[in-house]
Amino acid sequence: MPRCRGCGVELQNTDKKALGYTPKADSEYCQRCFRLIHYGDLTVSMKTGIDPFDVLKKVSEMDCAVLWVVDLFDFEAGMISGLSRYLAGKDIIMAATKRDLLPETLSDHKAAEFVFTRLKDLGIHISTLILSSKEDQTAIEEIREAVGEYAHGRPCAVIGKANSGKSTLLNCLSGNNSLTVSRYPGTTLGFNEITIGDQVYIDTPGIEIEHSMLMDADEADLKTIVPDSRIKPAVYQLKGDQSFALGGLARIDLYGCEKASCVFYLSGRLNIHRSKCENADELWQKHQGEMLVPTVDKEFSVSRKRMEENKMDIVIDGLGWACVSGTVKNISVHVPKGVNVTYRKAML
Ligand SMILES: Nc1nc2c(ncn2[C@@H]2O[C@H](COP(=O)(O)OP(=O)(O)OP(=O)(O)O)[C@@H](O)[C@H]2O)c(=O)[nH]1
Ligand SMILES: [Mg+2]
Incomplete structure (x- = not known):
């Protein structure tokens, strides 16, 4: 059988549920591609x-x-x-x-x-x-x-x-x-x-x-998570201990901030909720999945880092990054278990 022009899978017209299915024997595209191209919906x-x-x-x-x-x-x-x-x-x-x-x-x-x-x-x-x-x-x-x-x-x-x-x-x-x-x-x-x-x-x-937020997120939430137009940096001035919930997908806690700022580079459709670190746990538990959406149905883990540079990016695979600068003592990043967090030299 020939291959689908859209995705390269081998075409077949016997098993409706298997990949490569097409109802027409002479079709160039599989049904999955046809629906993705014409309706944007994902069947498999x-x-x-x-x-x-x-x-x-x-x-x-x-x-x-x-x-x-x-x-x-x-x-x-x-x-x-x-x-x-x-x-x-x-x-x-x-x-x-x-x-x-x-x-x-x-x-x-x-x-x-x-x-x-x-x-x-x-x-x-x-x-x-x-x-x-x-x-x-x-x-x-x-x-x-x-x-x-x-x-x-x-x-x-x-x-x-x-x-x-x-x-x-x-x-x-x-x-x-x-x-x-x-x-x-x-x-x-x-x-x-x-x-x-x-x-x-x-x-x-x-x-x-494999270690990306995109793997854990619901397909329907990708519209919110993946940016489709130019990122508008969201700037926050920091003092004391500050926490940021990125929807219900991740949380960044910044401790010991002085003359510091945090700039988020995320999809514009994702809401950022700021709070004090002392309230963050309660807020997270109470509102994750309600006010703090979207979220994923998974256990979260924490990545901790002592800030050594004056400026650094905290990158969450599949979601975007936050650039922290100024005096910040410690950082805790809550992400679904398995999602990569990288600390790197600031990109911007
Ligand atoms: N803003 C923007 N979006 C892009 C660009 N290139 C691709 N995209 C979007 O990125 C998404 C993935 O694009 P694809 O071309 O399907 O990516 P792929 O690497 O072939 O993906 P797989 O087949 O799953 O491996 C789509 O929503 C594209 O519209 C670009 O240059 N700018
Ligand atoms: Mg592709």
């Missing part, structure tokens, strides 16, 4: 369904160039540990996408410097970096040129974590919307070859974002 969630190492192993065995797509807004979640080891000897072109979501105060120079510093910290080597967004035609052309240069006529595998924007980027390169894209992680299901000009690209299923 695949956010936990794909073996992440399968993708890397397969790509490592191919003679190809690699286009690694990383979402700039959710950068830490986009990192793939051991990537350089898996893809040793391959040229990796990084497209840092969703540039349009970041504040305009972040210059290209600063964004590139940030990316290279983080990659160095993590021991990942890339051949070249292009900052891009789906609206930025100049960046799309730069990606096309870089792929041509490094691929030398070989195919180019497009890899990255789920939801980073791989299929969207390929649709921009081809100038049509043949590939299925959606806000739900796990849209692309199989290796999906497309030829654009004389370059062969292979769209791949996203690598699982």
